[in-house]
Amino acid sequence: MKIKQVILRHLKLDLLDPFTTSFGTEYDRDFILVEAISDDGISGWAESVAMLDPLYNEETLKTNWHILEDYLIPIILKNEIKHPDEISEKYFTHIRGNYMAKAALEGAVWDLYAKKQGASLSNVLGGTKKKIEVGVSIGIKDSIDSTLDIIEARLGEGYKRFKLKIKPGWDVELIDKVRKVYPEIPLMADANSAYTLKDIDRLSALDDFNLMMIEQPLAYNDIIDHADLQSRLKTPICLDESIHSLEDARKAIKLDSCKIINIKIGRVGGLTESKKIHDLCLEHGIPLWCGGMLESGIGRAHNIAITSLPNFTLPGDTAASSLYWAEDITDPEVTVENGMISVPELPGIGYEPSMEKINKYTIHSQTYHLSENVARNA
Numbered sequence: 001m002k003i004k005q006v007i008l009r010h011l012k013l014d015l016l017d018p019f020t021t022s023f024g025t026e027y028d029r030d031f032i033l034v035e036a037i038s039d040d041g042i043s044g045w046a047e048s049v050a051m052l053d054p055l056y057n058e059e060t061l062k063t064n065w066h067i068l069e070d071y072l073i074p075i076i077l078k079n080e081i082k083h084p085d086e087i088s089e090k091y092f093t094h095i096r097g098n099y100m101a102k103a104a105l106e107g108a109v110w111d112l113y114a115k116k117q118g119a120s121l122s123n124v125l126g127g128t129k130k131k132i133e134v135g136v137s138i139g140i141k142d143s144i145d146s147t148l149d150i151i152e153a154r155l156g157e158g159y160k161r162f163k164l165k166i167k168p169g170w171d172v173e174l175i176d177k178v179r180k181v182y183p184e185i186p187l188m189a190d191a192n193s194a195y196t197l198k199d200i201d202r203l204s205a206l207d208d209f210n211l212m213m214i215e216q217p218l219a220y221n222d223i224i225d226h227a228d229l230q231s232r233l234k235t236p237i238c239l240d241e242s243i244h245s246l247e248d249a250r251k252a253i254k255l256d257s258c259k260i261i262n263i264k265i266g267r268v269g270g271l272t273e274s275k276k277i278h279d280l281c282l283e284h285g286i287p288l289w290c291g292g293m294l295e296s297g298i299g300r301a302h303n304i305a306i307t308s309l310p311n312f313t314l315p316g317d318t319a320a321s322s323l324y325w326a327e328d329i330t331d332p333e334v335t336v337e338n339g340m341i342s343v344p345e346l347p348g349i350g351y352e353p354s355m356e357k358i359n360k361y362t363i364h365s366q367t368y369h370l371s372e373n374v375a376r377n378a
């Protein structure tokens with residue numbers, strides 16, 4: 001496969017409702033859409049999940065643009081790629097970190113590769129499921145009553161798992177009240193690193209509510225304190241922010257830092273690394289689910305494809321486009337029926353990018369071709 005052109009677009013979509021986590025509130029979503037075009041004119045698509053500010057992790061939209069423009073795109077334009085696995089295994093190995101930037105370009109090449117095979121992205125990744133179960137992530141609200149109203153609405157829509165964002169002071173009372181109203185629903189809490197081991201009493205109190213898991217209670221880069229905490233909690237810990245690679249997953253499993261892992265394709269540097277973590281976790285009996293980063297339909301399509309692998313046994317955060325956007329940028333949009341999404345069987349990601357909507361929401365774009373000066377780091 002030869003990539004002759006890459007287009008980066010900065011898009012901005014307004015969120016229908018603000019989304020609040022322990023690290024901040026998002027009112028809209030700025031992201032980079034990547035289009036990789038082959039010499040025979042086929043386009044592959046993906047998006048970077050980096051946010052405008054370095055609050056979830058250290059990457060931002062601007063750092064991703066820089067790394068893509070100055071390092072990753074020149075490598076992809078210069079080299080003939082036989083299989084997308086080569087990107088992380090051979091071409092990007094000397095560039096440290098910057099996983100979301102790497103995943104965005106690798107993802108576009110995966111879509112292109114699948115389209116050239118005439119196969120779905122799920123198929124070329126080794127996916128086996130035809131339908132996936134979907135959960136929903138519910139941000140921090142101004143009252144427990146409004147949280148209960150949202151749970152009621154999402155239950156009615158058939159969502160299979162309810163994730164409540166927590167932080168110190170918005171935790172035990174919230175979960176207690178929700179559990180009293182809904183004793184049986186599959187419920188979990190996500191702290192986005194809002195606690196330390198000093199909060200052990202508060203975290204232990206959550207053990208009484210039969211939660212499926214507590215996600216990333218401690219520091220975003222920790223696996224040691226999480227192991228300590230897991231040994232003192234009944235509730236499984238799920239790691240998100242702390243797992244950036246197969247190596248991180250191996251170490252966390254070895255230390256018993258968690259019993260569940262959330263895979264975000266962007267956080268781990270792409271689909272190839274996601275597959276490897278999947279296989280390791282399968283071998284060690286660690287169930288997986290796919291996290292969300294408020295993606296557009298393009299990013300969600302990648303999430304749906306990876307979730308079709310067999311060890312994604314827990315519902316993921318791939319909720320419907322209509323919960324986030326007045327309109328999404330794919331045809332069709334991502335829809336959820338009775339808490340399930342059918343994995344597309346069309347070639348590639350299986351959701352067609354709408355050029356009309358993409359152009360409408362693009363703030364800035366840049367096209368890259370192979371030339372001497374772009375090739376300096378390749």
Ligand SMILES: O=C(O)CCC(=O)c1ccccc1C(=O)O
Pocket residue numbers: 021056137190192240291292293294295317318319
């Ligand atoms: O995309 C979704 O539906 C869930 C979004 C979400 O929970 C989230 C959004 C931004 C940053 C971090 C997270 C998270 O999963 O922790």
